[in-house]
Amino acid sequence: MGLIYSDIELINSDDLALVRRGYLKENEVRKMKVNALVDSGAMMLSVNETIKVQLGLSILDRQMGELADGSKQSFEIVGPVDIRFANRQTTVRAVVLPGDTEPLLGSIPMEDMDVLIDPRGQRLIVNPSNPYLAKKSLK
Numbered sequence: 001m002g003l004i005y006s007d008i009e010l011i012n013s014d015d016l017a018l019v020r021r022g023y024l025k026e027n028e029v030r031k032m033k034v035n036a037l038v039d040s041g042a043m044m045l046s047v048n049e050t051i052k053v054q055l056g057l058s059i060l061d062r063q064m065g066e067l068a069d070g071s072k073q074s075f076e077i078v079g080p081v082d083i084r085f086a087n088r089q090t091t092v093r094a095v096v097l098p099g100d101t102e103p104l105l106g107s108i109p110m111e112d113m114d115v116l117i118d119p120r121g122q123r124l125i126v127n128p129s130n131p132y133l134a135k136k137s138l139k
Contacts, residue, residue, distance in 0.1 A: 003037060004038040004117055004122055004123060004124065005035050005036065005037055006035070006036060006105065006123065007034070007035055007085075008034060008085045009031060009032070009033050009084040009085075010032055010034060010051065010055060010081055010082070010083060010103075011029060011030070011031040011081065011083075011084065012030040012057060013080035013081060013082045013091050014058070015028070015029040015030050015031075015056075016029060030055045030056050032054060034047075034051065035102075035103075036104060036105040037102050037103070037104050037105070038104075038105050038117055038124050039107075040106075040107050040110065040117060042106035042107065043106045043107055044092065044094060044106045044108055045094040045105060045106060045109050046094060046096075046097050046101070046103060046104040047094045047097070047103050048099060048101045049098065049100075051103060052076075052094075055081070057079060057081060057094070059076050059077070059078055060077050060078060060079055061093075062074055062075065062076055062077065063075060063077055065095060075096055075097070076095075077093050077095060078093065078096055079091075079092060079093035079094055080092065080093060083105070083113070085113060085115060086115075087126065088113035088126060088134055089113065090109050090112040092108065092109050110124075113134055114126070114130055114135050114136075115127060
């Protein structure tokens with residue numbers, strides 16, 4: 001199986017809250033479409049510094065992270081960010097990777113949106129068992 005990428009939309013969730021409260025117009029919401037590496041080995045959404053700035057995401061925390069090469073580093077945690085894919089959406093925090101590193105869609109937002117990797121089709125898909133609404137396990 002090769003690398004799988006998917007087009008997702010990232011939206012500043014704070015902007016959406018301001019629209020709901022009548023303080024911001026819908027066309028002023030900061031959002032962007034990105035082609036993200038779908039990485040079930042990663043846990044969170046990861047964005048780069050450019051995406052963080054363009055969406056105006058606030059720094060919420062700093063945490064240690066372990067990279068694929070085993071090295072550990074301190075990263076900014078930003079958000080909240082709405083992720084939209086097909087008929088699914090979720091709201092998450094994101095890890096900020098340095099420079100123009102490609103964004104990663106990790107397992108936690110994938111599970112929350114009830115989307116799956118289709119290895120044969122080399123793509124991200126809505127769970128065919130639940131095509132209309134995301135299903136959550138509450139056990």
